[in-house]
Amino acid sequence: MRAVRYERFGPPGVLAIGCSPEPHAGRGEVRVAVRTSGVSPVDLALRAGASPSRDSLALPHVPGVDAAGVIDEVGEGVAGCAAGDEVFGAVDVSRLGGACAQFAVLAFWEAKPAALSWEEAGAAATGVETATRALDLLGVREGKATTLLIDGATGGVGSIAVQLAAARGARVVATGRPGSEGFLSALGAVPLPYGPGLAGRVRALGISRVDRALDVAGAGALDELVRLTGGAESVVTLADATGPSRGVRLSRGRFCGEPDGCHGLAVAAGLAERGLFRVPVQGVHPADRAAEAHAAAGTGPRLGKTVIDLAALSRGGPAAG
Numbered sequence: 001m002r003a004v005r006y007e008r009f010g011p012p013g014v015l016a017i018g019c020s021p022e023p024h025a026g027r028g029e030v031r032v033a034v035r036t037s038g039v040s041p042v043d044l045a046l047r048a049g050a051s052p053s054r055d056s057l058a059l060p061h062v063p064g065v066d067a068a069g070v071i072d073e074v075g076e077g078v079a080g081c082a083a084g085d086e087v088f089g090a091v092d093v094s095r096l097g098g099a100c101a102q103f104a105v106l107a108f109w110e111a112k113p114a115a116l117s118w119e120e121a122g123a124a125a126t127g128v129e130t131a132t133r134a135l136d137l138l139g140v141r142e143g144k145a146t147t148l149l150i151d152g153a154t155g156g157v158g159s160i161a162v163q164l165a166a167a168r169g170a171r172v173v174a175t176g177r178p179g180s181e182g183f184l185s186a187l188g189a190v191p192l193p194y195g196p197g198l199a200g201r202v203r204a205l206g207i208s209r210v211d212r213a214l215d216v217a218g219a220g221a222l223d224e225l226v227r228l229t230g231g232a233e234s235v236v237t238l239a240d241a242t243g244p245s246r247g248v249r250l251s252r253g254r255f256c257g258e259p260d261g262c263h264g265l266a267v268a269a270g271l272a273e274r275g276l277f278r279v280p281v282q283g284v285h286p287a288d289r290a291a292e293a294h295a296a297a298g299t300g301p302r303l304g305k306t307v308i309d310l311a312a313l314s315r316g317g318p319a320a321g
Helices: 041-047 054-057 116-121 125-138 156-167 181-187 198-205 221-227 266-272 289-299 309-314
Strands: 001-005 016-019 031-041 066-074 085-088 103-106 107-109 147-150 171-176 190-193 212-215 235-237 281-286 307-311
Touching: 001 103, 016 156, 016 289, 031 116, 031 181, 031 309, 041 147, 041 289, 066 103, 066 125, 085 103, 085 171, 107 125, 107 266, 116 281, 116 307, 125 156, 125 235, 147 156, 147 198, 156 171, 156 181, 156 266, 171 181, 181 190, 181 307, 190 198, 190 212, 198 221, 212 221, 212 266, 289 307, 289 309
Parallel strands: 147 171, 147 212, 171 190, 212 235, 281 307
Antiparallel strands: 001 016, 031 066, 031 103, 031 307, 066 085, 085 107
């Protein structure tokens, strides 16, 4: 099959279209003809050789953990779906990629709602599951009045977390770069500039109490978030490895196979059908310009996810080489 891949670690320019072994669905999996795949931080770190997991990769490597497409192969033990179904989901995390290709095997998935475009669906899965786990850890749930501060809310995970928290009934205060206020407000958050002095800016809004805080940016704000919420147990970080030394829980996201399973995709799909959820997409790039997609995803400011359109690989168009 044709796939976006790299034969050595390096800058975005190492990405090129080439041949890769065709995968097949194993037990509990489905294979899809991929339409779109979102670019995630793990893809960038692995390609650059900056991830500790680089030593686990067999080169050439096909990047991509999120995908949306049409099922064409159903593995043993799978029920409730069939060839021809449109779905979105993610690969087995242990594979560290494989979605940016003609065909990809998904370890968890959900029916693609009509309300989500292919571009949105292909960028959704790991962001939804990561945000869902973080909100669960923080105890943000329906029926419980909560003021939640999300630090660094304009990227793929943060923008999703804002919406999922708001859908649970939380009052969300979200930080971003100057100029992102309209973007954050449209997602359902009270926007604030990020950076030092956050507590003062929160008080200036007339907010006397912040119950929980989620650090998505990893920009050194943990101590201030702990002070705002009154305790490290009220803060979760997705991006600051020093969190545990401060008593702050570090969450890496959730994937199928864990004891509590995966429920975030179904929730997000239902919210999308009700007009309460979308996946902000910053840009869409064809497969033969995957290097541009990685370059764009790796530079700021980001307002949502960058997506690679892989439909041309299956059509045999110019991007198929």
